Amino acid sequence: MKSTFLFLILLGTQKICAQDYPRWFLFPRDVRCVNTVTMITQPPTYYRDSAISQGFRFGCDLLARYTMMQISGGQTFWATEAGVHSMGAKYEQTYDTALTEFYQSTLKVLDSYIDKQKTLVLIGDSNCIVHDDVRKRIRLDGIKQPSWVEELPGDNHYFYAVGFSEEFYYEISSWQIAEKNAYMSLARSLQVKMQSMQKRDAVEAQDIRNEEMNVTLTNIEILERWKDRKKKAFYILARMKK
Amino acid sequence: MRTYSSLLVAAFFALLLIGCGGSQPLPQTDTGDVPEWYSNVPGDPNYLYAVNTSTSKDMQLAVDKALQAARTEVGRQVEVKINALQKRFQEETGIGDDAQLLDQFTAASKTVVSTSLSGSKEKQKKIVKDGNNWRAYVLIEYPLGAAQEALREQIKKNEQLYTRFRASQTYKELDDEVQKYEDYKKGQSGTPTPQ
Numbered sequence: 079m080k081s082t083f084l085f086l087i088l089l090g091t092q093k094i095c096a097q098d099y100p101r102w103f104l105f106p107r108d109v110r111c112v113n114t115v116t117m118i119t120q121p122p123t124y125y126r127d128s129a130i131s132q133g134f135r136f137g138c139d140l141l142a143r144y145t146m147m148q149i150s151g152g153q154t155f156w157a158t159e160a161g162v163h164s165m166g167a168k169y170e171q172t173y174d175t176a177l178t179e180f181y182q183s184t185l186k187v188l189d190s191y192i193d194k195q196k197t198l199v200l201i202g203d204s205n206c207i208v209h210d211d212v213r214k215r216i217r218l219d220g221i222k223q224p225s226w227v228e229e230l231p232g233d234n235h236y237f238y239a240v241g242f243s244e245e246f247y248y249e250i251s252s253w254q255i256a257e258k259n260a261y262m263s264l265a266r267s268l269q270v271k272m273q274s275m276q277k278r279d280a281v282e283a284q285d286i287r288n289e290e291m292n293v294t295l296t297n298i299e300i301l302e303r304w305k306d307r308k309k310k311a312f313y314i315l316a317r318m319k320k
Numbered sequence: 321m322r323t324y325s326s327l328l329v330a331a332f333f334a335l336l337l338i339g340c341g342g343s344q345p346l347p348q349t350d351t352g353d354v355p356e357w358y359s360n361v362p363g364d365p366n367y368l369y370a371v372n373t374s375t376s377k378d379m380q381l382a383v384d385k386a387l388q389a390a391r392t393e394v395g396r397q398v399e400v401k402i403n404a405l406q407k408r409f410q411e412e413t414g415i416g417d418d419a420q421l422l423d424q425f426t427a428a429s430k431t432v433v434s435t436s437l438s439g440s441k442e443k444q445k446k447i448v449k450d451g452n453n454w455r456a457y458v459l460i461e462y463p464l465g466a467a468q469e470a471l472r473e474q475i476k477k478n479e480q481l482y483t484r485f486r487a488s489q490t491y492k493e494l495d496d497e498v499q500k501y502e503d504y505k506k507g508q509s510g511t512p513t514p515q
Contacts, residue, residue: 155385162374162385228355229444240445244379244454259380266387269438272395287392311379311447 097307098215100191102200102208107301111206113185115141116300117199118253122192130190133199138185141201142177144298149265152290159282169262189213195249218305226315227304236317239263245310252312253303260316261298268293268318353448358457366504368401368462369443370394375453382456383447390460391440398437398467405471408490439466465501472498 102109106116117137122129153167181201188208191198200208230238241260243252266289273288295318302315361369370393374385444459472494475481485491 153384153388155388157389162389164381164385228446230442239442242379242383242447255380263442266391267439267441270391270440272388272391272437274392274395285392287388289388289391309447309449 097218098193099218100189100198100200100212101214101216102189102212103191103198104216104218104221104303105212105301106303107299108212109200109202109206109208111202111208113141113181114188114200114202114206115144117201118250119197119199120248120250121195121197126192129192129197130187130199133190133197134187134201135182137199137201138181139175139178141181141185142175143171143173144261144295144300145177146173146294146296147261147298148172148292148294149262150292152271152288154286154288157285157287165286191215218307221304223306224302224304224313224315226302227306227313231317234320236319237264237267238315238317239267240313240315242311242313245312253314256303256312256314257300257316260300260314261295264298264316264318265291265293265295268295353446355444355446355457357444357459358446361459362461366464366501368394368397368464368467370397370460370462371458372460373455373457375450375455377453379447379454379456382454383445383458386456386458387442387460390458391437394440394460394462395437398462401464401467402471405490405494409485409488412488412490413484437462438470439463463501465498465504468494469498469501 103116103118106114115137117133117140119129119133119136149169149171151167151169153169154165156163156165184203185201186204187199188202188206189200202208226238226240230240239260241256241258241263243256243259246252246255269291271290273290275286277284298316298318300314300316304313305311306313358371358373361371363369370390372386372390372393374382374389376382376385440460440462442458443461444457446457448455448457475485475491
């Protein structure tokens, strides 16, 4: 009985601790350095250093995309009386991989965090100073829903976008999908071509909607991250200079 | 032993009662979650607004459907505005008699409508659970000045059209509206807009 009770306490403690994040992950804008990026990857299977190295490589690749990335493609929906159906989507991302190698040779790991579910890596220039309050661990429970989750900031100097994801089995998948949705949303804000054809007769109405885009995103910044534990949804705020 | 048997019997009857409890109620939509801005769409003469709501089992798909439908609605509103401008140009300049010029202007209008959604903003967004699905409510905001500016540029690109229109009252009003929009942008960015 005692061992069962202790086991349950240990399990609960692990679950609670897994909700701690370094401040620089939830609030990347507090780092206040150029050419920084936060990367989330899977937890180490054996060697801790390998996980951090992998996170560094992936992070440099991500920073290369955020520096300049072309997104082209589109998606189509068919709306009928029975509902709205996806007819398919195809997008391509093009970026300069030479930038990845450049960042790998010039940047370094500024801080890292590992737990049972994820490895977080903060990558930046060697001149970047990360203060102790930014390295601090904070609990998601203590953060209320930010205003940007439902309403974008009104700043006219930047394009803002919120990307979000539902909860998947692996937490890193949720954060990565939310981040991808954030920059796709930025791309749509920049420019999107809309085409629509409506057909109506005595019995039914149909609407085919197509969107296409071919835009180049530059210097994307991830500003904040938040998780709604009640709805089990992940949110990320991103921006790009106009 | 007797206590243990009594506990077992009690547990058995408890399980029986739970099994006879009937089917679970259907999941309910929380209608209180409909946002205020969805029911009362904002009105601003400088912007076009469109709202939409969509559902899907996948959260992102729900939002994509809603956003695309809202942007399509904005596109239709732009088309209505441009068509109204086109009619005014026709009436004022009489290009209805000149089929070639009319075609050129129609082509200019259509180009504007299909490509002018640059700077459309997802002003408000809300995601809620609707039974087993996700429901997304979205509000898209699009500056009307951007569409007017795009139309003016299309007209200027065509020398024949520009020559015919620039003296008209409709063109002067269009030019004034675009100038207001450019002044507004200049005021927001703090940098002079290039001429």
